[in-house]
Amino acid sequence: MKNKILAGKKIYNCKCRKHMTLQRSALSVAVSMLCSLPLQQSEASTLYLINYKGKPIFELQVLNAGENMQKLPDAFSDGEEDEFSTAQRNLKDEEISGLIMAGSLWAEILGPGTVNTSPVKVQVLGLDETHENASATSLPNLNVQNEPENVVGPIGQFTMNEPAQLPAYVFIGEGLDFIYPTTWHTLPDGDGFDYAATVFHEFGHALGIGFIEDYELNFNNFLYDCRGVQYSTGKELVALNSYNTDDSEENIFLVGDGAQSGVYFKGQHVNEVLAGSDLKGIPVNGVEDDGCGNQFFELSHFELDRSMMSHQNYRNYTFFMEAELAALQDLGYTIDRKNFYGRSIYANNQTIVNTQSFYARTADGNAYINGQPNTATLGTGLHVYGKNNKITQAADLLAGGTGGVGIRVDGSENKITIADAVQVRADGLNGTGVLFAYGSDQELNAQGTITALGEGGVALRFDFGGNLLGNETEYRGSYIWYGKTIKLMEFTKIFRC
Numbered sequence: 001m002k003n004k005i006l007a008g009k010k011i012y013n014c015k016c017r018k019h020m021t022l023q024r025s026a027l028s029v030a031v032s033m034l035c036s037l038p039l040q041q042s043e044a045s046t047l048y049l050i051n052y053k054g055k056p057i058f059e060l061q062v063l064n065a066g067e068n069m070q071k072l073p074d075a076f077s078d079g080e081e082d083e084f085s086t087a088q089r090n091l092k093d094e095e096i097s098g099l100i101m102a103g104s105l106w107a108e109i110l111g112p113g114t115v116n117t118s119p120v121k122v123q124v125l126g127l128d129e130t131h132e133n134a135s136a137t138s139l140p141n142l143n144v145q146n147e148p149e150n151v152v153g154p155i156g157q158f159t160m161n162e163p164a165q166l167p168a169y170v171f172i173g174e175g176l177d178f179i180y181p182t183t184w185h186t187l188p189d190g191d192g193f194d195y196a197a198t199v200f201h202e203f204g205h206a207l208g209i210g211f212i213e214d215y216e217l218n219f220n221n222f223l224y225d226c227r228g229v230q231y232s233t234g235k236e237l238v239a240l241n242s243y244n245t246d247d248s249e250e251n252i253f254l255v256g257d258g259a260q261s262g263v264y265f266k267g268q269h270v271n272e273v274l275a276g277s278d279l280k281g282i283p284v285n286g287v288e289d290d291g292c293g294n295q296f297f298e299l300s301h302f303e304l305d306r307s308m309m310s311h312q313n314y315r316n317y318t319f320f321m322e323a324e325l326a327a328l329q330d331l332g333y334t335i336d337r338k339n340f341y342g343r344s345i346y347a348n349n350q351t352i353v354n355t356q357s358f359y360a361r362t363a364d365g366n367a368y369i370n371g372q373p374n375t376a377t378l379g380t381g382l383h384v385y386g387k388n389n390k391i392t393q394a395a396d397l398l399a400g401g402t403g404g405v406g407i408r409v410d411g412s413e414n415k416i417t418i419a420d421a422v423q424v425r426a427d428g429l430n431g432t433g434v435l436f437a438y439g440s441d442q443e444l445n446a447q448g449t450i451t452a453l454g455e456g457g458v459a460l461r462f463d464f465g466g467n468l469l470g471n472e473t474e475y476r477g478s479y480i481w482y483g484k485t486i487k488l489m490e491f492t493k494i495f496r497c
């Protein structure tokens with residue numbers, strides 16, 4: 001089994017569902033349309049600049065039909081990109097708005113810690129209805145020896161102010177049933193592919209979440225297989241189902257199927273978030289079928305349960321979990337993770353008194369400001385990913401940003417007690433005080449105060465929401481599970497070490 005992705009031309013085919021809308025993201029993320037740029041052909045593309053408090057973050061170059069993406073240098077080109085190199089259609093206004101909405105949320109996450117003096121360029125191409133996906137990629141700079149450096153362009157530009165030599169590329173197919181939310185919600189509604197969240201996912205790839213075989217990319221080197229062997233260039237990728245487990249060769253890297261690949265992403269920040277859990281790291285997507293019967297080593301999606309950055313058919317997050325934000329820190333980004341999560345519990349079977357509060361952050365991002373509501377978009381005071389925990393919340397959680405959540409519980413069989421006099425408030429737009437977003441046999445003992453006083457707010461919500469990919473793809477509830485993909489999930493072989 002060979003990775004069919006050729007050097008330098010990996011475009012992450014995400015089968016992502018998308019939808020979204022234009023939203024002025026929180027704080028002072030500013031979006032402005034700059035001007036029209038003449039390109040090689042036909043109508044001019046349009047530039048949109050996304051800033052964070054005056055700092056340039058992204059320059060979106062939305063190509064019009066017939067315009068070509070910036071040509072790849074020979075070192076990266078295998079000719080296959082020609083299929084994607086020309087925009088096949090103009091993007092609709094709601095697609096552009098969604099790009100800005102997702103880019104603005106990334107600006108909110110990255111902006112405080114970036115050191116770049118010019119925006120990261122992102123070229124966006126519309127593809128026709130035969131493309132039932134969205135996808136994105138970015139590539140490393142080439143050094144004087146014409147060899148790829150070990151980070152993709154956006155990492156170098158955002159963290160070291162080394163301008164990317166190539167733009168990031170985002171491709172938007174027209175073949176999916178997208179819906180276009182205009183504001184952020186912590187749960188998808190499932191009426192179609194959530195466009196905003198899909199584009200947010202694609203930006204995740206463009207920012208460096210992606211494996212490219214034979215490159216000295218830093219992402220690759222955070223990967224470990226089910227034996228604990230770290231990936232490095234030169235190791236042969238071997239499918240678990242063709243491997244004799246009696247062997248213990250160190251020059252191979254074992255990869256199982258899909259979310260059960262046994263491969264995980266491990267780094268200092270991820271370890272910090274996952275401490276005490278059964279997870280060795282963030283599970284990473286493994287062998288996939290390309291839809292044409294060809295298997296390949298995908299290794300470019302995070303497979304925490306139901307993650308929006310996964311390749312699972314059911315996803316009910318619209319935002320990165322804390323561990324996923326931590327992975328970006330491991331890739332080199334400076335992120336104030338605690339502006340978005342007060343605390344996350346990935347462990348199972350624990351008895352915990354959580355004295356961690358959640359408030360706005362100080363200007364330097366080093367501490368909470370006692371009593372002042374947090375305003376981060378989709379900020380979450382406490383996230384419970386694990387199962388069968390007994391958790392007493394003993395400090396205030398003020399998640400006042402758009403789509404903010406006081407406590408989000410996934411997992412199952414968790415018992416949550418909000419202690420007397422404790423405030424759990426999510427009073428921003430679309431806020432949710434306490435949300436049970438998955439599982440069954442959960443329990444809430446609410447002795448404190450729970451509010452969601454903003455427009456669209458819900459103080460207590462026991463609801464999985466919908467599927468990011470649309471409920472027609474797959475739909476779940478505590479005692480509901482149906483969808484056209486369910487039969488495909490009857491794995492005939494799952495190999496584990």
Ligand SMILES: [Zn+2]
Binds near residue numbers: 012014016201301
């Ligand atoms: Zn993807």
